[in-house]
Amino acid sequence: MNNAYKIRDNFYWIGAIDWNLRDFHGYSTEKGSTYNAFLLTDQRNVLFDTVKAPFSNEMLERISSLIDVSKIDYIVVNHVEMDHSGALPLVIERIKPEKIICSAKGKEALLSHFKRPDWPYHVVKTGDVINVGKKNMTFIETPMLHWPDSMFTYIKEDEILVSSDAFGQHFATSERLDVDVDLSELMRQTAKYYANILLPYSNLIQKLLKTVKDMNIKIDLIAPDHGLIWTKNIPDVIKAYDDWSVPRLNKKAVIFFDTMWKSTEKMAYSITEGLMSQGISVKMMKLGENNRSDVITEILDAGAVIVGSSTLNNEFLPMVSDMLTYMKGLRPVNRIGASFNSFGWNPGVLKKLNMELEASGIKLISEGIGVKYVPEQSDLENCYQLGIKVAKELNSK
Numbered sequence: 105m106n107n108a109y110k111i112r113d114n115f116y117w118i119g120a121i122d123w124n125l126r127d128f129h130g131y132s133t134e135k136g137s138t139y140n141a142f143l144l145t146d147q148r149n150v151l152f153d154t155v156k157a158p159f160s161n162e163m164l165e166r167i168s169s170l171i172d173v174s175k176i177d178y179i180v181v182n183h184v185e186m187d188h189s190g191a192l193p194l195v196i197e198r199i200k201p202e203k204i205i206c207s208a209k210g211k212e213a214l215l216s217h218f219k220r221p222d223w224p225y226h227v228v229k230t231g232d233v234i235n236v237g238k239k240n241m242t243f244i245e246t247p248m249l250h251w252p253d254s255m256f257t258y259i260k261e262d263e264i265l266v267s268s269d270a271f272g273q274h275f276a277t278s279e280r281l282d283v284d285v286d287l288s289e290l291m292r293q294t295a296k297y298y299a300n301i302l303l304p305y306s307n308l309i310q311k312l313l314k315t316v317k318d319m320n321i322k323i324d325l326i327a328p329d330h331g332l333i334w335t336k337n338i339p340d341v342i343k344a345y346d347d348w349s350v351p352r353l354n355k356k357a358v359i360f361f362d363t364m365w366k367s368t369e370k371m372a373y374s375i376t377e378g379l380m381s382q383g384i385s386v387k388m389m390k391l392g393e394n395n396r397s398d399v400i401t402e403i404l405d406a407g408a409v410i411v412g413s414s415t416l417n418n419e420f421l422p423m424v425s426d427m428l429t430y431m432k433g434l435r436p437v438n439r440i441g442a443s444f445n446s447f448g449w450n451p452g453v454l455k456k457l458n459m460e461l462e463a464s465g466i467k468l469i470s471e472g473i474g475v476k477y478v479p480e481q482s483d484l485e486n487c488y489q490l491g492i493k494v495a496k497e498l499n500s501k
């Protein structure tokens with residue numbers, strides 16, 4: 105029996121817990137995830153988003169533990185990505201809602217996904233208000249957080265912000281509220297989510313934080329579409345989003361690399377020592393041992409990114425290629441960077457590494473270091489000096 109969980113009077117969590125999810129299109133979800141959906145009960149009953157399709161019945165059971173599903177009047181689609189809309193066709197069939205409330209882009213996306221022009225769409229824009237009895241819902245479009253269709257819903261009387269993907273975490277727990285779990289783990293999963301999903305939209309997050317501040321609304325609860333619901337720790341997560349989106353970066357360097365016969369690895373160790381000698385915090389991450397999504401999470405608050413690869417058939421090692429492609433999409437701009445490479449007979453890969461760093465928005469502060477086959481002591485000294493150069497640049501900021 106799946107139950108509804110009361111969050112506030114007349115506001116319930118009726119989502120699904122995906123305990124054993126370990127991969128979310130390339131993002132390693134070592135703690136699983138939840139697909140949060142919420143129910144507001146009033147003169148009109150409102151469902152906020154749904155869940156991934158395989159969890160449809162779990163959600164319907166949770167609703168049924170509270171009210172007959174046919175008593176839902178409106179469905180608010182804050183976000184069309186399938187982890188939140190997958191259950192919609194079945195749910196709409198069962199509920200037969202009077203309105204499906206979404207943004208203009210949301211309607212477009214719903215039509216593209218489900219090919220159902222007959223559904224009762226009700227398009228809203230920022231500032232629109234819908235009364236459901238004692239409560240009023242205000243809509244705030246948040247395009248590209250995380251898709252063009254995304255929006256927030258604010259329930260004024262309860263000071264609840266239903267925030268779609270923003271402020272979420274892939275974190276499966278039996279608890280529903282932030283105060284009931286370890287805060288450091290919650291913030292770690294929140295950072296990982298930001299780094300892997302929202303990082304490219306940091307400038308929009310800055311604008312959104314300003315918009316919400318200017319609206320001068322009180323927020324007592326933030327209900328995201330994944331993970332824990334924010335109550336007491338709202339100031340912590342707002343501050344973290346501000347820091348990550350500005351971004352305010354630490355005197356920290358992330359070195360990621362892969363190595364064929366340990367020459368590149370030796371270079372990585374020497375660069376690390378150079379950085380550490382200047383008091384820089386370093387994360388030295390060999391790919392394969394570290395998932396791409398954990399590497400980008402470390403880059404989230406790092407001022408420097410240093411990448412190394414051995415040459416394989418005149419190209420990067422495959423895992424370096426994977427990481428560079430992933431990072432290029434997420435665009436960790438405002439960082440400084442450098443490259444290193446061990447090659448056999450063609451030194452061209454160093455240049456390619458540099459180009460990839462620049463394509464990610466990272467500013468090169470060195471032409472990098474290439475070493476033929478196995479590094480000599482003098483090569484390792486050069487690597488150590490590269491670490492010092494990066495450190496000095498970080499310390500000068």
Ligand code: FEO
Pocket residue numbers: 183185186187188250251269329330
């Ligand atoms: Fe959780 Fe962008 O979907």
